[in-house]
Amino acid sequence: MTLDRFSERHHGRAVFAAMEPDHRAVLGAVREELFAAGYDEDGIHALAGMPLLEIHPATFHYLDRHVLGTDPLSAAIRLFLLDRTVDEQSVSSFLSEASVEVLLELGVLARSGGDLRSQIHITCVDGLLLATDTGRYSQWWDGVDDLGDRVMYIGYDSVGLAQVAPRDRVARTLDLCSGSGIQALVASRYSDEVVGVDLNPRAVRFARFNAALNGIENATFVRGDLFGPVEGREFDRVLSNPPFAPEVPGESHLYYRDGGPDGERLLARIVAGAGQVLAPGGLMPITTDLFNLSGLPRRIGEWLGAKGAFDVLVLVERELAAWSYADTHAAHAPTAVERTAYAARMVDAMDEAGIESVHTGYIVVRKRADGSSRPGTVETVPVAPAVTRPVGSRVADHFRFLDRDLDGGADAVLRTNPKVRLVTTALPDGRRTYRLVAPDDDYVADMDISDLARKLWEATLASDVRWSVIRGSALEPVARDLVRHGALALADQRAEPTPESTWSSQMNGTK
Numbered sequence: 001m002t003l004d005r006f007s008e009r010h011h012g013r014a015v016f017a018a019m020e021p022d023h024r025a026v027l028g029a030v031r032e033e034l035f036a037a038g039y040d041e042d043g044i045h046a047l048a049g050m051p052l053l054e055i056h057p058a059t060f061h062y063l064d065r066h067v068l069g070t071d072p073l074s075a076a077i078r079l080f081l082l083d084r085t086v087d088e089q090s091v092s093s094f095l096s097e098a099s100v101e102v103l104l105e106l107g108v109l110a111r112s113g114g115d116l117r118s119q120i121h122i123t124c125v126d127g128l129l130l131a132t133d134t135g136r137y138s139q140w141w142d143g144v145d146d147l148g149d150r151v152m153y154i155g156y157d158s159v160g161l162a163q164v165a166p167r168d169r170v171a172r173t174l175d176l177c178s179g180s181g182i183q184a185l186v187a188s189r190y191s192d193e194v195v196g197v198d199l200n201p202r203a204v205r206f207a208r209f210n211a212a213l214n215g216i217e218n219a220t221f222v223r224g225d226l227f228g229p230v231e232g233r234e235f236d237r238v239l240s241n242p243p244f245a246p247e248v249p250g251e252s253h254l255y256y257r258d259g260g261p262d263g264e265r266l267l268a269r270i271v272a273g274a275g276q277v278l279a280p281g282g283l284m285p286i287t288t289d290l291f292n293l294s295g296l297p298r299r300i301g302e303w304l305g306a307k308g309a310f311d312v313l314v315l316v317e318r319e320l321a322a323w324s325y326a327d328t329h330a331a332h333a334p335t336a337v338e339r340t341a342y343a344a345r346m347v348d349a350m351d352e353a354g355i356e357s358v359h360t361g362y363i364v365v366r367k368r369a370d371g372s373s374r375p376g377t378v379e380t381v382p383v384a385p386a387v388t389r390p391v392g393s394r395v396a397d398h399f400r401f402l403d404r405d406l407d408g409g410a411d412a413v414l415r416t417n418p419k420v421r422l423v424t425t426a427l428p429d430g431r432r433t434y435r436l437v438a439p440d441d442d443y444v445a446d447m448d449i450s451d452l453a454r455k456l457w458e459a460t461l462a463s464d465v466r467w468s469v470i471r472g473s474a475l476e477p478v479a480r481d482l483v484r485h486g487a488l489a490l491a492d493q494r495a496e497p498t499p500e501s502t503w504s505s506q507m508n509g510t511k
């Protein structure tokens, strides 16, 4: 029995099936009431003593019994994050009667004796409230044996993609594989119009609810297979967090998880669609596990086909050992024996599919606006082990550099990233080693640099270094490497800092 069948059987209809346009106003009140109780990323972190993304089933009992109190925020956390029943009086300390009524009507809340319980989780990301399905072993899902239509939780991949995507103003954004709608809803702030597409009808209902809960009116969600519902349309930005886990033979299918035997079934189709769906100059940021990284640039080139019209940036977070990757995916198993068995089947399936290495990361495809015949580029850049803070302006800098470089960068100068620091270590034999570190910038991975690079770094800190002088000199490869890692960027020599230039504004202390 799927989750939708379960809700229909036990509650008369599937969750959110009763949504009507006039629910928007009451849902706006629900949002305000939750915020008034302190139900946001910072409030929950402070009270629970852990970031929201780290709240998972193993922490529920501990938080419920040993950390949370009797205040309204504690009651809201128990109801919407910990799968606990909460007495109606405690719920009334943070939700009005009208809000409780609408949440009952939409199948979010259910009465259980004199208490209320929630069939969904509500997570907070980037100032948004996002409904997702509860955990895999929710005590409320007695009799559910097919979790295929489960709407995915907010994971590090979800948050990371929202942070990697540049947030400059665009007209049209497409969110492929929208799930809860997180990408589309974050993008609704910098896009005139957003369309989210998901194959799972339950996910489409969750995303529509989330748009209404957050008072967002410029995002629509449709059911369909990838580009199907938007055929013939072009978008400035296409975001995607597709299912990318390698399938384990014999396991039931999950919409949000299964990416075919090699994990790349949907990824390959999405990248291959870039030519049709991206407007000239458009960007396609994707989050995915990166399998067999060394062969990835070649595969991306094959998927893109007309390689010359694209530039691609691959951001690599961290490598995972195959056993550890499989063990993470087996975490849902109810017993240790089943967990070990599932992980073993997954390791075998990965081996069978020829997967030799796994990294977490992102692929950003840019369709060139200039239509020039210069060969396409695929650059691979290491970033922080888990991107959780905005790096979109760095991603934009990467593509801007390619364009400035192409036109010779006549007036451009190198600028240091103000978040990067040089650490010098004196060795006992008198030699020195140099390392660039940027603990506050998730784009910049720690980087050991040569003495020549150190000299360039210090020269750039002291005064404007012209790109046209560096080009063609012995320093060019060193400078390119620092630019590629986000430690240096090109800027206009005489230009006043512009508001959208993160680096310039950081240097002026406004960010």
Ligand SMILES: C[S@@+](CC[C@H](N)C(=O)[O-])C[C@H]1O[C@@H](n2cnc3c(N)ncnc32)[C@H](O)[C@@H]1O
Binding pocket: 151, 152, 153, 154, 155, 157, 158, 159, 161, 176, 177, 178, 179, 180, 181, 182, 183, 197, 198, 199, 200, 203, 224, 225, 226, 241, 242, 243, 244, 255, 256, 257, 266
């Ligand atoms: C990994 S989840 C991503 C959810 C959300 N975008 C996020 O970032 O958290 C993948 C989503 O892709 C959807 N999906 C799977 N196959 C699809 C297809 N062929 N076309 C559209 N959506 C699909 C699943 O239903 C699921 O909601």
